[in-house]
Amino acid sequence: MPGPVMPDQAIGTSMRNKDRISAFLTLLPSIILIGIFVYGFIGNTFWISLSDWGGAAALAENPVKSYVGFANYLDLFTGFLGGGFRQDLVNAVFYSVMLLAGAIGIGLILAMLLDNKPRGESFFRTVFLYPMSLSFIVTGTIWRWMLAPQGGVNILPTYVGLPPLRFPWLSSTDAILLFNWQNLLPIALYLVSLVLIIWGLWRLKNNPAKALVLLIPGVVVGGSVWLWGDLLPQALFMEEIHGFNTATFGIIMATIWQYSGYTMALYLAGFTGISQDLRDAAMLDGASTAKYYRYIALPMVKPITISAIIILSHISLKMFDLIFAMTGPDNGQTGHPALNMYLTTFRANDFARGAAIAIILFIIAATFIIPYMISSYRQRRSR
Amino acid sequence: MKRLVLRACVAAFAAVLLAGAPAVQAKELSGELEIFSWWAGDEGPALQALIDIYNKKNPNVKVINATVTGGSGVNAKAVLKTRMLGGEPPDSFQVHAGQELIGTWVKADRMEDLTPFFKKQGLMTVFPQGLLKNIGTDKGIWSVPVNIHRSNVMWYIPANLEKWGVKVPATWDEFFEIAPKLKAQGIVPLALGENWTVNHLWESVTLSVLGAENWDNLWSGKLAFDSPVAMNAWVEFTKVLEFTNADASTLSWQQATDMVVDGRAAFNIMGDWAAGYLSTTKQLAPKTGFGWAPSPGTSGKFMFLADSFGLPKGAKNRETALAWLALLGSREGSDAFNPLKGSISARTDSDLKKYNAYGQSAAADFKKDRIVGSLAHGVTANEGFMNDFASIMEVFLKTHSPVATAKAAQQVATKNGIGK
Numbered sequence: 001m002p003g004p005v006m007p008d009q010a011i012g013t014s015m016r017n018k019d020r021i022s023a024f025l026t027l028l029p030s031i032i033l034i035g036i037f038v039y040g041f042i043g044n045t046f047w048i049s050l051s052d053w054g055g056a057a058a059l060a061e062n063p064v065k066s067y068v069g070f071a072n073y074l075d076l077f078t079g080f081l082g083g084g085f086r087q088d089l090v091n092a093v094f095y096s097v098m099l100l101a102g103a104i105g106i107g108l109i110l111a112m113l114l115d116n117k118p119r120g121e122s123f124f125r126t127v128f129l130y131p132m133s134l135s136f137i138v139t140g141t142i143w144r145w146m147l148a149p150q151g152g153v154n155i156l157p158t159y160v161g162l163p164p165l166r167f168p169w170l171s172s173t174d175a176i177l178l179f180n181w182q183n184l185l186p187i188a189l190y191l192v193s194l195v196l197i198i199w200g201l202w203r204l205k206n207n208p209a210k211a212l213v214l215l216i217p218g219v220v221v222g223g224s225v226w227l228w229g230d231l232l233p234q235a236l237f238m239e240e241i242h243g244f245n246t247a248t249f250g251i252i253m254a255t256i257w258q259y260s261g262y263t264m265a266l267y268l269a270g271f272t273g274i275s276q277d278l279r280d281a282a283m284l285d286g287a288s289t290a291k292y293y294r295y296i297a298l299p300m301v302k303p304i305t306i307s308a309i310i311i312l313s314h315i316s317l318k319m320f321d322l323i324f325a326m327t328g329p330d331n332g333q334t335g336h337p338a339l340n341m342y343l344t345t346f347r348a349n350d351f352a353r354g355a356a357i358a359i360i361l362f363i364i365a366a367t368f369i370i371p372y373m374i375s376s377y378r379q380r381r382s383r
Numbered sequence: 384m385k386r387l388v389l390r391a392c393v394a395a396f397a398a399v400l401l402a403g404a405p406a407v408q409a410k411e412l413s414g415e416l417e418i419f420s421w422w423a424g425d426e427g428p429a430l431q432a433l434i435d436i437y438n439k440k441n442p443n444v445k446v447i448n449a450t451v452t453g454g455s456g457v458n459a460k461a462v463l464k465t466r467m468l469g470g471e472p473p474d475s476f477q478v479h480a481g482q483e484l485i486g487t488w489v490k491a492d493r494m495e496d497l498t499p500f501f502k503k504q505g506l507m508t509v510f511p512q513g514l515l516k517n518i519g520t521d522k523g524i525w526s527v528p529v530n531i532h533r534s535n536v537m538w539y540i541p542a543n544l545e546k547w548g549v550k551v552p553a554t555w556d557e558f559f560e561i562a563p564k565l566k567a568q569g570i571v572p573l574a575l576g577e578n579w580t581v582n583h584l585w586e587s588v589t590l591s592v593l594g595a596e597n598w599d600n601l602w603s604g605k606l607a608f609d610s611p612v613a614m615n616a617w618v619e620f621t622k623v624l625e626f627t628n629a630d631a632s633t634l635s636w637q638q639a640t641d642m643v644v645d646g647r648a649a650f651n652i653m654g655d656w657a658a659g660y661l662s663t664t665k666q667l668a669p670k671t672g673f674g675w676a677p678s679p680g681t682s683g684k685f686m687f688l689a690d691s692f693g694l695p696k697g698a699k700n701r702e703t704a705l706a707w708l709a710l711l712g713s714r715e716g717s718d719a720f721n722p723l724k725g726s727i728s729a730r731t732d733s734d735l736k737k738y739n740a741y742g743q744s745a746a747a748d749f750k751k752d753r754i755v756g757s758l759a760h761g762v763t764a765n766e767g768f769m770n771d772f773a774s775i776m777e778v779f780l781k782t783h784s785p786v787a788t789a790k791a792a793q794q795v796a797t798k799n800g801i802g803k
Contacts, residue, residue: 063491144633332773350770
């Protein structure tokens, strides 16, 4: 952006330099503070995760920390005693996926309903957004009561004369979608091939050349794993079954309840931003309301969907207080790596392993956020 | 800078002490005392009673009562760790006596040996030997126990048992005989609560299977967790769990005790803080309103846990802290604290008139029973093992295999250096 034209070019340059210097000086304190307290400490955590800080003398005045490489990470993923962490990680994946689907789906539906300006629109908007303002501890406590085995949700059917539900929302020990951790590698490859194939099929209509580039590797990967999958190394020396624990349902419900109002607000803002002319034009051309949303409104609010995914996924990866309030620590069925990290570090005094869990969570969160940041940075530059 | 000044002050103070030791003895203490604990809720008044006595004795000392709330000190312990790592130890802090203190703080060389203090205060003879063994190591004694709780107690409502026609079982075999009868009447034989109460039940069952000697051997590393004897405990535990309620993991310990009070369950095994809950909150009279017995197969054994205070190295106000510890160990102090807290005194010469019927019976047992330490409450194993014990229980509840569980337990014990 060119500044106002100065009569003398030299003065302009010096002014701009001065501007730059003062801007830099203004930013300097926060750069230093963030450098130390964010990046410095991430680096320190990473270093601790490569050490063996823990065990008997972990809290000595000058604890001995020796470098052990990636032993902590290896132990978490393939060690005998890492089973709890692996279960938590699987939980977190299912939790994130279900939360994204639930909160975005329900938020979108609510936003579409309110976008058509029903009577009392602002009242409903407040009602749906209200759960956002509660703290997770409050939400967790309320939902723990509501999901108690002999009360709350389970006795709702009795009001209409039906027998009460018997589902133990938070204490169920059942699991579905079971898989063996030993087969982690083949499963990951199958997932990759599935994504490639679906993506390719989706592209087939518009861009057949690109679709083939996706479809062929997808089929090759899937086929070769199916044929020679037995040759892949096993991730663990013994069978270890993980899956989606149905006890997590309760926690997912509570989180969706809290966050669908938020996604609704995001979408509603997006919909309101679409010019009314566009909608009128579409209607004039004979589009139904459903078609308007499908072909016009939704594509236009795609950036909002992406932000919602980013925000919700990193919230679900950092989830701690809600789970702590609902099922407490040491509840493997509903465990989460963030809880595990806290207990490993501050209860078991195993600082190195706790740091390793923290770094793993950090990397997972980064894989969601960094692509988003790169693309938004590019967009800003191209503008 | 602040610390430098403080250190200089401490050094100067120590020099004065050394120079005029006899004179200072008589002089009144002054300065500050910071005590760190998680006693804020129901236990708050008991702690305040102690602080009141301390203030009366040492009017010139300003007591700073630093409490961090949260059940069993989850949060307090985390805050304490960050303070200790940051080099700002409180003058004295609450900690479960035994390995929870030893494994974390003594092994890290952060505590002062209190043996000379124990000798000077005459505490070596008023505390039972079994207790001293559990709160000390071969290198010293590390904390002053303020209270004693018993873990292996079974609670029931006498009137209900009469109605259902069952007697209090003395062994698990007797329990297995009456449990089906109770189940047939639609009554849960044994009420159970959330996950830590499962660990609590496990230690009572295991003590009955192993006996006191082998229980001690388990924690000194002489008996392996995957030995056939220890494996039997898991077999027995499987049988016991069959007679518990299905919704256990959603109930707090109070709710599990409520099941017994409401007549939905026959028995509950819980520490003797349940006595306080039953008599104070539920307004039941000891002996007639509610009854208790050692958990099946553990009669004559007293599985204890204790809150205690220690003296961290580098405490800023060592002298006032020692006066605090002396008060905790004294008869006056412990008899002021324990009736309010609902626990008994660690001293064998406490004034029993100040305690209720349950406290008197527990104190009598404490004097004559064989004393063993509790796992679930930090006496027998370090914090690393206690944390990983959750995953052992996880393996057990998932596989229901005593063999796999016992193997996992042995791995966890090795990793955490049990018996070393």
